[in-house]
Amino acid sequence: MIISISLQIFGLLCLSLAMEKHFKATFARPLTQQLKLSVKVLGFFATGLSVFFLLLLAHPIPISIVKWMGFLSVHILLISLIHSRIALKAKR
Amino acid sequence: MNPDFTKSMIWLHTHSGLVLGWLLFVIFFTGSLSYFNPEISQWMKPELVNVTSTENVINHSLKKLHQVTVNSDMWRINLPNERTQHWSLQWRNGSERHVLSLGANFDQVIKPRDTYGGNFFRKFHYSLQLRDYGGRYIVGFSAMFMLVAVFSGIFTHRRLFSNFFTLRLGKLLTTLTDFHALAGLITIPYIIMVCSSGIMIYAIMYLPFSADHFAGGQRNLSRALSPGLEVIDKNAPSQLPLSDFTVVQNKIEQHWQGQNQIRRITFEQPFSREGRIIVDRVKNLTLSKQSERLVFSSNDGKPLQGYAQASNAAQVRRIFFGLHEAQFADIGLRWLLFLLGLLTSALIASGLIIWLNKRLLRVKQPQLGHFVVERLNIAVIGGLPLATVAFFLSNRLLPQLLEGRAIMEVQVFFLTWMVCVLVSLFRPAKKAWVDLLLASAFGCYLLPIIDLYQDSQRMKDAILEVNLVYLTFALFILLMGFVFMKLACWLRAKDAA
């Protein structure tokens, strides 16, 4: 479960960084097309792997799926908060 | 009315949210608290002591039941767990019901104070204290409204999908709007799950026509879909029930692997030769509301024919029921669901506040509608947490042996809420917000202090026994107090600026 959850947040982080706005604010340089593609692929791969581990290791599966969905929501909120913080600092 | 689908959805979102928003806020807030129903009950009955580690609980219970009951129709043993810490025996003679709570040592009988505990929130959540006046219909209707509001909300806040992971901090209204959209987006699966499963619990009750026509009523339908056990012959010769549970225990262990798998033991007609024992398994292994059950004879502990398999439709409904109540959740998942519930409450609250502020910016002279919305926002969103805190406070402050104590606590809850309505009516809006938030914060801080002052032994015991439920409650209340205070200070600073 822990592996799956950490892969999930890593994947979401990659996906969020694949967006130009957030990448620019975080690393202060523009996102090249190639980098964007690779980060995106990495993000989807990690999320997919997270689902794979969930189905493979977690038990019982229905409850784990509920857990996975719950963490998905919380992680998106967390990442949004981090990005908004970074954006606010960059503005100042 | 609008040629454009998106535009009509925006209209629908604004109005469906506004009409029932306050009711939905109340339902979601109390519903989130209900996730911790046993924990809140445990905190509200501090007389309960740590009994989870008691050895041989079942045989002690049987001994006690043999001592105190004669010829009962039903025995029930509710085994304690970390969440409840409540070891109780129930028995019934005819229509006469008795309950007995036991302490850590055998023969120690506990009398917890008279309170509804967390069950108050659960009942309020699904019936609004109006069970006989159609409260459950109102709640079901609002659940439908919530689904409509979420669906139309997707079209209203479409901008967010292109700006995923974005929350513009800074101006109050933009931050709130972004928060509203983001919270709405991430709680979509949760809201759909909770609302649809909530409707499904009473699916047949809300639309009884089909069941009445084809199956002869709701009861008959559920009986046909999930058949019970055979009726016990009342005239069967009598025989004493077993007093050593080990026989049955050994058989149960063959079926259910793992430690502490039993949640509840029910004896039906224990003093009859036909009597039987129904053993319910703990609920954390299945999404379904109904955990596994085993049936034994109450005289010699021989396995009997168990429950017949419920039909698929009934099982689907049980899963909806189980998903809604989340009895399966371990402590981590429980907190997660609780947070999502609070987030949904915050979503509704922010939606209502945005509606008002956007319109107040536009109009020069506020109209009656704006006034009503503003006051309701303050009274409901600011008042409900305060009323909850007052409910907890009254649990500690009301004398323990008061007649009708449980009802008084509920009255304190509603009286406080009434006071909040008055405050919202007679104070300027910003000041009323600050007042209510500060009062909530003050109440939150007061709660652990009163608890310590009344009986410091409780806290010591909780620390020594590592009673996480008790400690977490105190910490969480303090945290909430801090949050309320911060919010109040922030609002006040905004006011001055």
Added chain:
Amino acid sequence: MTRKAEVFFRSVAAIVGGYSIAAVFSLAFVPVLVWLQWCNQNEAVMIATMLSYIIYFSVIIISFSRESTLLLWRDIALTLCLGCAMYLAMGSL
């Protein structure tokens, strides 16, 4: 039609019309399920009732997004008639 009247008629269509269509559906779909031999009658009652909430939800959304209120009410009436006809036809099978 004034805007207020329109909103009123649409709300009635959504709440009452939707509820009636859901009720008729929960009655009419049971014989269909039984006829298709997917499940026995009791189970069909449960399934039809559960599915009727989806119908209710769609009717609400359609009620507020159709362009013309008149056409909306015509469709609701037609659907109700269709449901009743289906129920009667399947019942006589």
